[in-house]
Amino acid sequence: MAYTVSGKTVEADEEGYLVNINEWNEELAGLIAKDENVPMTPEHWEVVNFLREYYAEYQIAPAVRVLTKAIAKKMGPEKGSNKYLYELFPYGPAKQACKIAGLPKPTGCV
Amino acid sequence: MADYEIPTLGDVEERPIPQLAPGAMANAKTCYPASAAHQEALGFPGGLVPDWQEKAIAKMGDLLGRYRSLQVFMDICVKCGACTDKCHYFLGTGDPKNMPVARQDLFRSVYRRYFTPAGKMFPALVGAKDFTRELLDEWYNYFHQCSQCRRCSVFCPYGIDTAEISMAAREIMDHIGVGQKYCNEILGKVHKIGNNLGLPEPALANTLEGLEEDVKDETGLDVKYPLDVEGAEVLLITPSADFFAEPHVMGLIGYGKVFHAAGVSWTLSSYASEAANFSMFIGNYDHLRKAALRIRKAAQDLKVKRIIFGECGHAWRVAYSFLNTVAGPWDFLDPRYPVPQHILEFTYDLIRRKGIKLDRSGNEGKVLTIHDSCNVARGSRMGDFPGGQFAIPREVIKASVPTFVDMHRDTICEKTFCCGGGGGLLTDELMDLRIKGVKPRAEALKQVVDDHGVTHMASICAICKSQFTKVLPYYGFDREMIVSAHQLVSDAIVLGDNG
Numbered sequence: 001m002a003y004t005v006s007g008k009t010v011e012a013d014e015e016g017y018l019v020n021i022n023e024w025n026e027e028l029a030g031l032i033a034k035d036e037n038v039p040m041t042p043e044h045w046e047v048v049n050f051l052r053e054y055y056a057e058y059q060i061a062p063a064v065r066v067l068t069k070a071i072a073k074k075m076g077p078e079k080g081s082n083k084y085l086y087e088l089f090p091y092g093p094a095k096q097a098c099k100i101a102g103l104p105k106p107t108g109c110v
Numbered sequence: 111m112a113d114y115e116i117p118t119l120g121d122v123e124e125r126p127i128p129q130l131a132p133g134a135m136a137n138a139k140t141c142y143p144a145s146a147a148h149q150e151a152l153g154f155p156g157g158l159v160p161d162w163q164e165k166a167i168a169k170m171g172d173l174l175g176r177y178r179s180l181q182v183f184m185d186i187c188v189k190c191g192a193c194t195d196k197c198h199y200f201l202g203t204g205d206p207k208n209m210p211v212a213r214q215d216l217f218r219s220v221y222r223r224y225f226t227p228a229g230k231m232f233p234a235l236v237g238a239k240d241f242t243r244e245l246l247d248e249w250y251n252y253f254h255q256c257s258q259c260r261r262c263s264v265f266c267p268y269g270i271d272t273a274e275i276s277m278a279a280r281e282i283m284d285h286i287g288v289g290q291k292y293c294n295e296i297l298g299k300v301h302k303i304g305n306n307l308g309l310p311e312p313a314l315a316n317t318l319e320g321l322e323e324d325v326k327d328e329t330g331l332d333v334k335y336p337l338d339v340e341g342a343e344v345l346l347i348t349p350s351a352d353f354f355a356e357p358h359v360m361g362l363i364g365y366g367k368v369f370h371a372a373g374v375s376w377t378l379s380s381y382a383s384e385a386a387n388f389s390m391f392i393g394n395y396d397h398l399r400k401a402a403l404r405i406r407k408a409a410q411d412l413k414v415k416r417i418i419f420g421e422c423g424h425a426w427r428v429a430y431s432f433l434n435t436v437a438g439p440w441d442f443l444d445p446r447y448p449v450p451q452h453i454l455e456f457t458y459d460l461i462r463r464k465g466i467k468l469d470r471s472g473n474e475g476k477v478l479t480i481h482d483s484c485n486v487a488r489g490s491r492m493g494d495f496p497g498g499q500f501a502i503p504r505e506v507i508k509a510s511v512p513t514f515v516d517m518h519r520d521t522i523c524e525k526t527f528c529c530g531g532g533g534g535l536l537t538d539e540l541m542d543l544r545i546k547g548v549k550p551r552a553e554a555l556k557q558v559v560d561d562h563g564v565t566h567m568a569s570i571c572a573i574c575k576s577q578f579t580k581v582l583p584y585y586g587f588d589r590e591m592i593v594s595a596h597q598l599v600s601d602a603i604v605l606g607d608n609g
Contacts, residue, residue, distance in 0.1 A: 014142045014291075014539075015142075015538065015539070058310065058312055058313035058316065059310055059313070060307065060308060060309050060310060060313045062313075062317075063317045063320075063353055063354045063355075063359065064354065064355055064356050064359070065317075065320065065321075065324070065356070065359050066316070066317060066320055069320065069324075082356045082590075083590070086589070092580070094354070094355070095538070104308075106307060106354065107292075107295060107296050107299065107306055107307060107308065108296055108299075108305070108306030108307045108349070108350055108351055108354070108386065108572075109306065109349055109350075109351040109355075109358075109386055109422075109536060109572035109573045109575075109576050110307070110351045110354055110355040110358075110572075110576050
């Protein structure tokens, strides 16, 4: 499949994950989120931005626990839980948030 | 969440044979095919080869000659019907093609056509079929509706193992260029990076440091989660999901606490950072060996004395049943310990010898049950007594929690149902199948929740944990009721006072 953003076509795999993560931009994230029925609030952006920062450093999405800790630090301890992340990204923070952040899908028994 | 049709849960005592729904899953969304890059990385053709039929039949002949079991399974079925209502995918979908015998017959019909005199001469009389493109598509669809859990084989009077047939079918398909994306992409990552996730060493180190901080915050103690420590006594091989996902990571935290309390030095390996071995799901022993040899190399490089496996179902089958054959001999390890050992055996032994202390009040209010993972239940053992793979996890859990209740007898131990996501089917595009496949387990779980107030279900397999946390909410269960067995140990173990 592919996304069209500002007249440009961006290639994605069968599931909607970007083929080339460098083609990501915020407008595209908004588009992917819309496809996923995820309304992007500042909290969503916090998660997405953290994922991208972590990925830039480690070439992999952070473990769910690493993510919850980072969110707790940024947004307060009451939001540092898997449950809260599921509220933001109902299909699961790891996969759905990665997709919106333009990162590859986490694979394996997850 | 409303996109799927959720089966209605019935009474586990009755579990009627479902109304047949022919063709119900014939056009179901099947798994994404592996791309040329994923295929070629494993040495398989990048796409369907032009002479695929000839190649497939040749490969079938090769497998029939190599595995006597496969040959016997092809010839011995008497169509007694004992298996028909034993598969969770049949029970969840009602599609008669998900009856184990029907799944076998997809393979058997081709076998008869090309390998038996009657099938060569009178195909229509003996259910023999030409291997057409339509039949190949049916193979791809229905051999990816088998989680290779082997429940049907328990009830087959001849012990026909549909899992082995489904593995052989996938091996044949891989060899003609028709692979499955989920398994083959993952295997490529294991060979290249060392784990299913593709988690590189720096990220793994960072994740483990984070766990050390968390456990320090929780306990005030320096419980270590060591990586690549040469000379450690134990090499722990655990599914990479334990580093990444919830509730898996709580189990990993528990393993570390047990090693800490027991005073046994241990390490993880960044080179062999995966217990899972998806080669088994695609029936390929070359890749199975290649993945297993990473463990051998890590054990030698790190000069460990013992190898212990974390909570992972099919990994334990591969470890228990194949590791010595494909990656042995392990004569460089300490012969006083089993090779390999399961973390539950290790913890159980410590509990018995009073090497660790557990305080059940750490899990106050919890009423536990356990989901026996198929590959542990039917493909391995634990301990040195028959049924150890059932008793040992239960004993460890019972020592950690106030109350334990087993689910219905037809759904536990050797009769356990698959979680619905095993065998290489834990992929998002199969969500409909996964939701339907968990139905028998969900029924049994509901009964103990309703009748006995069960609050949590422990699982000892990364796939089961991910599958349940994903699909049980569709049936109204809370995602967080799924726990790792060592998560319970983690919450009960008494640290810092082991004198």
